[in-house]
Amino acid sequence: MVNYITRYLESFRIHYVITRTDDRLLVDLKYEMTKDANKAKYSLIIFYEFQTFLSLSRLARDVIDNYCAKFKAGQIFFAGNNYGKISEFNLEIKRVEKNKAQSLRVNPDSNILWITKPGVETAKPSRTRLTYLRVFPFDDRYETVAYLVPTRGVEETRADVRGGDTKVAMLLDNGRKGGIKRIFTTLNSAFFLHGLLFLDALKYLSVLPPKYTLQRYIQVDIDDIFIGKSGLRLKKTDVKELLQTQKFLQRKIPGFQFQIGFSGKGYGRGSEAEDEGDDELIAHSSSFSWFCHMWDHEQAHKFDNLTILTNLMEKNKRFAKKHKIAINSGYAVSSHHSGVYPVQESLYQAWRNVYGISVTSTEEYPNLKPAWRRKGFQYMGIKVVPRQTCNIFTSTNFFREIEGGKPTLDHTVEGGEIFETVLRNPVSIFMTHMTNYANDRVAPYLFKKLVKFVQRWTNLKLMSAPPKKLADIHFRIFPDEVTPVWQ
Numbered sequence: 001m002v003n004y005i006t007r008y009l010e011s012f013r014i015h016y017v018i019t020r021t022d023d024r025l026l027v028d029l030k031y032e033m034t035k036d037a038n039k040a041k042y043s044l045i046i047f048y049e050f051q052t053f054l055s056l057s058r059l060a061r062d063v064i065d066n067y068c069a070k071f072k073a074g075q076i077f078f079a080g081n082n083y084g085k086i087s088e089f090n091l092e093i094k095r096v097e098k099n100k101a102q103s104l105r106v107n108p109d110s111n112i113l114w115i116t117k118p119g120v121e122t123a124k125p126s127r128t129r130l131t132y133l134r135v136f137p138f139d140d141r142y143e144t145v146a147y148l149v150p151t152r153g154v155e156e157t158r159a160d161v162r163g164g165d166t167k168v169a170m171l172l173d174n175g176r177k178g179g180i181k182r183i184f185t186t187l188n189s190a191f192f193l194h195g196l197l198f199l200d201a202l203k204y205l206s207v208l209p210p211k212y213t214l215q216r217y218i219q220v221d222i223d224d225i226f227i228g229k230s231g232l233r234l235k236k237t238d239v240k241e242l243l244q245t246q247k248f249l250q251r252k253i254p255g256f257q258f259q260i261g262f263s264g265k266g267y268g269r270g271s272e273a274e275d276e277g278d279d280e281l282i283a284h285s286s287s288f289s290w291f292c293h294m295w296d297h298e299q300a301h302k303f304d305n306l307t308i309l310t311n312l313m314e315k316n317k318r319f320a321k322k323h324k325i326a327i328n329s330g331y332a333v334s335s336h337h338s339g340v341y342p343v344q345e346s347l348y349q350a351w352r353n354v355y356g357i358s359v360t361s362t363e364e365y366p367n368l369k370p371a372w373r374r375k376g377f378q379y380m381g382i383k384v385v386p387r388q389t390c391n392i393f394t395s396t397n398f399f400r401e402i403e404g405g406k407p408t409l410d411h412t413v414e415g416g417e418i419f420e421t422v423l424r425n426p427v428s429i430f431m432t433h434m435t436n437y438a439n440d441r442v443a444p445y446l447f448k449k450l451v452k453f454v455q456r457w458t459n460l461k462l463m464s465a466p467p468k469k470l471a472d473i474h475f476r477i478f479p480d481e482v483t484p485v486w487q
Helices: 004-011 022-033 050-055 056-072 192-204 238-250 271-281 308-322 345-355 404-413 417-424 442-457 468-476
Strands: 044-047 076-077 082-086 092-093 103-104 121-124 131-136 143-152 167-173 182-185 215-225 258-261 289-292 360-363 378-379 382-388 427-433 461-463
Touching: 004 192, 004 417, 022 056, 044 050, 050 076, 056 076, 082 360, 103 192, 131 143, 131 167, 131 345, 143 192, 192 417, 215 442, 215 468, 238 271, 238 442, 258 308, 258 345, 289 308, 289 417, 308 345, 345 382, 382 442, 382 461, 382 468, 404 417, 404 442, 427 468, 442 461
Parallel strands: 044 076, 076 182, 215 258, 215 427, 215 461, 258 289, 360 382, 382 427
Antiparallel strands: 082 092, 092 131, 103 121, 103 143, 143 167, 167 182, 378 382
16 A cells, blocks of 8 residues: 555655654654744645554644644545544444445545546446445535445436445545545555546645646657568558557647657568558658657667767668658657667767757666656757656567457556556657557557547546657756756
């Protein structure tokens, strides 16, 4: 449970301290109470097990409450493994009866909803233990945020969200009595809807940094164009499907355009059908935005020589000119992200000399994993924006090549890692590859499904923009990332 909470806090750049509820905490809070009310050290106190709070002495509870009242700090209580009455808050934690199918429904009238779409409902995830809160009496300070209902059968089920029999999964105490806003939740599993409601709680309690809005910018890069083993490359029909996928995404994401990363040496080196695919892509080159991905997919660190790198880039540039491909976005991606971080000055200099590059992206800074800690930096006049993976790579050309198959990919999109990537990043630049758009066309399947899922369950506003603007947006939101951190 702790890891679930801290992952979200870290994802949204919220500083936190994990501490025991012992004398050290009380001494700390008492000391903080002597400070000005505008200088709170803590803006929220989270109990990830209700029992932790219940085990505190009356004096300790009073210290915590007095601190929260003075500094307007909120409180969040996770039920954890606790059951029984909590008379202090007029609550009782109860188990859901076995073998009774339950769905989680969000109250469309709740005041805390921000990112979660009002009124959505989903069946409980498999192998999830459900508990709920019963409120007695249900007075004016309380508001049901989410509650359990029998999974729908023939008839629509309705519930009185303020009734004593309501099986409350998340409850808001608006602070009218006692001056402290509290949120109680029995949603203990790492399920996507639980995560959305947790973010809503952080926003309502004024913990989420204001730089996080409902706007999410999406860019999809297609690396390795013209590079790939014969038998896996794009054919003419794949290019047509790529164009249709872009049209679909443009209807859902204003300003969207695939970014095509090409290596010119591989052009026309496939089968006859694949060469026709190359020609079809060239014929529609103006429909996409193109960027250099080195001449023969070379790794920059193997050529730490400005003259050699410049010559390789010039070859790709001449190829683009010959085939009337516009490469004026100011964006490039190094093959295998080589030379971006750790930085290779000759790569940055060659980019600037040949293409006037001002933006690139990498998944390697400061570390590849965990993904939620990736950041950007600026070096030699080039803005390096975090790049994101989406669980499909050059070896993922058929659904059968994904461990667990299509259901595993569906899970990562429908509330899993790829969905969370969009959730936590104001700007998401996704890495894909040419072969992901051929064969089983895994990438078109993924992004269509992702967009539909985001728009079904959230209030996020998806949009896109050229790479330069996306880089500006990223560093405007995260100005502290401008200076790189060398490790």
